[in-house]
Amino acid sequence: MNYSDLTRRDWMKRLSLGAGFGVGLGFWNENEAEADLRIRNDAPPGQLAQNLETPPCRLEDGKIIRPQSPIPKISETDVLVIGGGAAGTAAAICAARAGAKVTLVERYGYFGGLITGGLVLKILSHRATGNQLVGRGITEEMLQRLEKMPNGLDSDYRKTEPNVDAEVYKYLLVEMISEAGIDVYLHSWALDAIMDGNTCRGAIFQTKMGPQAILAKQTIDTTGDGDIFASAGCEHEIRTxxxxxxxxxxxxxxxxxxxxxxxxxxxxxxxxxxxxxxxxxxxxxxxxxxxxxxxxxxxxxxxxxxxxxxxxxxxxxxxxxxxxxxxxxxxxRVTRVLRAVHNMTLADAENGRKFEDCIGIGGAWFGEHAAWEIPYKALIPKTIDNLLTAGRSTAAEPKMSELVRVIVPCWVTGQAAGCAATLAVKNGTAVRNVDYPELRKLLLEQKVFLG
Ligand SMILES: Cc1cc2nc3c(=O)[nH]c(=O)nc-3n(C[C@H](O)[C@H](O)[C@H](O)COP(=O)(O)OP(=O)(O)OC[C@H]3O[C@@H](n4cnc5c(N)ncnc54)[C@H](O)[C@@H]3O)c2cc1C
Structure with missing residues (x-):
């Protein structure tokens, strides 16, 4: 048969007979029907290929026009976490441990974000005045695991702000993400939220196979830059x-x-x-x-x-x-910051304000600094549903972002977002309507410090 006579379905049948992308690795959970949608007009490696199905962009009267075409759905999940930095990895691991089917998407080939890729190695904000350890839960677990690994940490996190090794941390994240059974897509750059009215239903990603879609019951934007909440239409600030x-x-x-x-x-x-x-x-x-x-x-x-x-x-x-x-x-350091249901302020942190929806506690950069509470409402967009943020894009005024954006609060907000999204999936509620006592119970089960 001439290869140009083959339909896309024929190609996919052939691919699934051979060692098709990811097939048999037990890593991706999609079924064959989904896989059938996935390939972008390309033939298997070694064969002649020509794109005849997806129209390319065209130049029209000096304007560049992108034609509309359906986007293949690569997977469907409970909780979709976009961005595998400090906040995203914490969110994904904690959501999976709480029982959700989790998919984690990252534009680069490794996890850790600014810690590993940016070589930001000093862990800040897990301790507060009087050497009180406020970074517990996933924070303390990561620090404990790192200190047991060769060259993981350079000092005792109970007494200091330790430096971490980027390669050791990259490996630890692979280990923890694998243990939690999370579906992973690396080399996948998120482009846009998929919206159904005011509700986020997942996102699309650019990959070497062309754009791909992942549908999700809940989505967490941990890109650090708010790429997804911005595209979803959430109110936000852009900062230099x-x-x-x-x-x-x-x-x-x-x-x-x-x-x-x-x-x-x-x-x-x-x-x-x-x-x-x-x-x-x-x-x-x-x-x-x-x-x-x-x-x-x-x-x-x-x-x-x-x-x-x-x-x-x-x-x-x-x-x-x-x-x-x-x-x-x-x-x-900081770009888009969400305008959330509640926006954190430095005055609140300095005055030790208590929040009825506290989901974690931050500490000091260096030296003495009282503990400060983080409210769940700082992760929730004002009007868009089933979308949360965590990490350095968490809603805070500029001076407060200084405290929120360091590594430990990113782990803390990530853990809370993962737990909240899982409860929303389990109870079939919008993420903004998650029952706080239930969230608090889950966070305490996961050993989070809540004061
Ligand atoms: C130079 C510098 C020095 C710092 N020093 C310290 C320090 O000493 N101690 C400290 O505690 N903190 C420090 N910080 C702050 C801290 O490192 C970061 O704020 C924190 O690590 C951010 O974590 P995050 O998960 O919110 O974001 P990030 O680490 O930025 O993670 C975002 C992840 O999302 C991925 N991503 C982004 N866009 C997309 C997309 N569209 N699709 C798919 N994936 C995407 C990224 O590749 C990345 O992996 C420093 C920051 C900088 C820049």
Whole structure:
């Protein structure tokens, strides 16, 4: 038979006979009918292919037009978590443990977001005044597991703000996500929410197979940048903030500067690997959603880092210092922040305000800082249903985002969002109507500290 005579269904039959994408790995839960919709006009590897079915974009009177075409549904799930950083991984793991069928989607090939891809290695905000441990639940579990792994943490989290190793944490997340039985799609960049009126029903993703859809009963936007809540029509703010690029340098422990040598700039903070330091960068204020800004900063930050490392190497005793790596992911701190049912304020945190829907507690950056409560309403959009956020896009005024955006509150809000979404699925309610006493009970079962 001539290959051009084959229909798409024929191709899929052939694919499912062979080692088709994901088939037999026990990793994806879709059935064959769904798989049938999945492929985008491509033939199996090694065969002649030509796209005759999906019309490409066309130029019309100087405008670029994207034609409408149906999008294949790759999967259907209870809880769809979009973005596998601190908040998203916590949300997915905690939702799966609470009994939901969970799908986690991430644009890159690894989990951890800014911690692993951005090389942000210092864990902040799990302790408050008087060394009170407020980061428990999934936070403490992760810290405990990391400290048991070779080079996981560089110090005791009960007494300090430890630094974590990015590769160890990447591996731990793979382990925890696998244990929880979560369906995973990596290399999948979420584009748009799928809306049914005011209710979010999932999202579509760009992949190398073309756009794919995942339908969900509940969706959690943990992209950090609110990509999905923005597309769903949720009210939000767009903020500019410092955009830096972190790097790691090596051989620092073996530096032998002659007495009186001035310590060079840019030696950074320790890591669990002896002699390797991570070097933070504030960077200029910019819009972390703007692709031109991001492209320019990727270029100029690398030049600056290179120059800084050469300056260190030109310092007597530091000649053998070397650049281990620049972060694969640029350090975007804050972009879109949800305007939620409740927006957190610094005054509330400083005054120790109690919330009747408290879902977790934050601590200090460094030093002394009283514990502060996080209300569930800061994760819920004002008008759109069955969509939550967590992590650095959680609703907070700018000064309060400073506290909310660090790693531990991202784990804390992620855990709460995962639990709340699961209860909404179990009870068939909108996520904004989740019964707080039931949510509190589940969070306490998952060992979250609620004061
Ligand atoms: C330079 C810098 C230094 C910092 N220093 C510290 C520090 O010392 N200590 C501290 O505690 N905190 C620090 N922070 C803050 C902290 O690291 C982050 O705010 C926190 O890790 C954010 O977690 P998150 O899960 O909300 O977002 P992210 O870590 O940004 O995770 C979002 C995830 O979603 C994915 N994603 C994004 N868009 C899409 C999409 N459309 N489709 C699919 N996937 C998508 C991303 O790839 C990523 O994996 C720092 C931040 C920066 C940038």
């Amino acid at each position: 903030y410092w955009i830096g690029l972190v790097h790691r340098i090596g051989h620092v422990d073996r530096a032998a500067p002659p007495a009186g040598t001035k310590k060079p700039r840019g030696l950074g903070d320790g890591t669990p690997i002896p002699g390797v330091q991570w070097v933070n960068m504030s960077g200029p204020d910019g819009n972390g959603l703007d692709v031109v800004t991001l492209s320019k900063l990727e270029m100029s930050h690398r030049k600056q880092i290179w120059k800084q490392v050469q300056e260190i190497r030109n310092t007597p005793g530091y000649e053998k210092t070397f650049l281990v790596e620049t972060a694969p992911q640029i350090g975007v």
